[in-house]
Amino acid sequence: MLTSPLFLEIVLFPGLLSIAIIGALLGWLERKVTARVQLRIGPLYASPAGGILQMFADLIKLSFKELFVPENSDAFFFIMAPTTGLVLGAALVGLIPFAPGLQIANIEVGLPAFLAIITLSPTLILLAGWSANSKFPFIGGLRALFQQTAYEIPLWLSALGVIMMAGTMNLAQIVNAQTSGWFILPQALGAFIFLVTSVAEMERLPFDLPEAESEIMMGWQAEYPGVLFLAAQGPGFVKLYAFSALFSVMFLGGFLGPSFLPPLFWMLLKTLIVIVLIMLLRSTFPRVRLDQLLRAGWTTLLSLAILNIGITYLLVVGFPTL
Amino acid sequence: MTDLLFLAFAAVTIGAAILAIEARDLVYGAAALGIAFLGVAGLFFLLDAAYVGWFQIAVYIGAVVVLILFTVMLVGPKKGESPLGLKRVSLLAAMLVSLLLGMTGALANATAFPGPDSCGSGCDLSLFSTSLLKNYGVPLEFMSLVMAAAVIGALALSKTDRGQ
């Protein structure tokens, strides 16, 4: 049992250990990418190469800080909500096929399962924001709830376009259905909607109003000390990894690629490209205001998503003969 | 293996349901209700209804629990009833409920409904989806109308006349 392939997959790759290391490396990558865009250098001193151990240094520093829970706050939810967010992120990565056969959970309804796990995150952020018993975290939690609920519907609808083209909800078979052409060309509108809504679901700039550093003091994460701060930030990076991997599975052909390199390499390359693209969005666009954000989610993106389903229907079924 | 899973899910569901009713703080009750929904979703997975299980997670825990939490936080802390105080009404209700449970349990003895054999080849999603869209397409459209009516109703109820 201990050496069975499933156990090794869960613990090593693509499971818990690799999620932890990749999450830390993504933190470093984000700081490097934003620094280069802003003509800076970024983390440099945590050697050996370009400050790559910066996040591990941060982890060691934060574990020495005092771990307190604010007075009059609800200690149970204060600690439980971000740690459950980490569990959620790990469950998301477990659903994704990294190579033919390298998938922790190959279930028949893989794509709706991924999206259903994402719908659990507004609950956790609302609980985290409420439990700190302070104004700014609560406002941040409410903003996160509004934002994530508004962008869930275009997310599901853009995934519906992919399901219609592939004819299956199984993630490994969606990859196999792209051998004759990646879905990003016929589903260009769907890919754009999926990218925008997943950036909104992850609460990254330009949609990071719930944790706006200059506006409401880190929002719902304001009261988190020490290692719990990493527990509150960690799910963001794990979700970035999971969403980018899902984007490359759905639209960029997953692990398909010329066979002179292993399929796992192509999958990781495509995921990395999407991750860097999303990180570049952070340095380039200004923050969107809350009412603009909600209006865009409920009206513009929803109409575009329905239009996308209409276009996909015509592509799949063919023009109806009159 | 499935026996252990069933016992775990059933225990979690029933424990969380009792906690949801009896917890003094409403936020704890709402979180316990969410865990009870998760347990029911697990039981759905054990009964080979995978899509309905994920739908239950997405709708109940993802939407209904959030709505309840939001309402509880808006309405504010209420003192509620005395926790676990034995009043006469609750004793009577508990007796009636155990009577109900006992009668139903006696009616469904263990040999009446045999365990189903493991799901064969027809157990995949295509059966469910063709039935949903072919046989029940019209109720599906009616459902969307009912949903639109519910959304409009909820919006109309919560409108305040602020004289803007």
Next chain:
Amino acid sequence: MEPLSSFFGVSVILLGIGIYGLTTKRNAIRILFSVELIYNAANLNIIAFARLRNPPIVTGQVLVLFTIALAAMEAAVGLSIIILVSRLNADIDLSKLSKLKG
């Protein structure tokens, strides 16, 4: 595979807990909890009965899909009513709200 009567047992116990909460509690939101538990008990019962045949009777699963969506809508409308009542009365103790005045 677990005999189906154990699933019925769980569903009946959930129903009992829901009815107990519905009749004994006075806070409106707690009554909503109990109603949601009764919905879940009924859904579990339907899915368990749908599993009597092999392959499962799909009509049961479709019906549960509909009832899950309907229960969510009912919770939304019920919660907006509770918010409205609390705005008018500042108290959601249902045993005091039995008159339709005001």
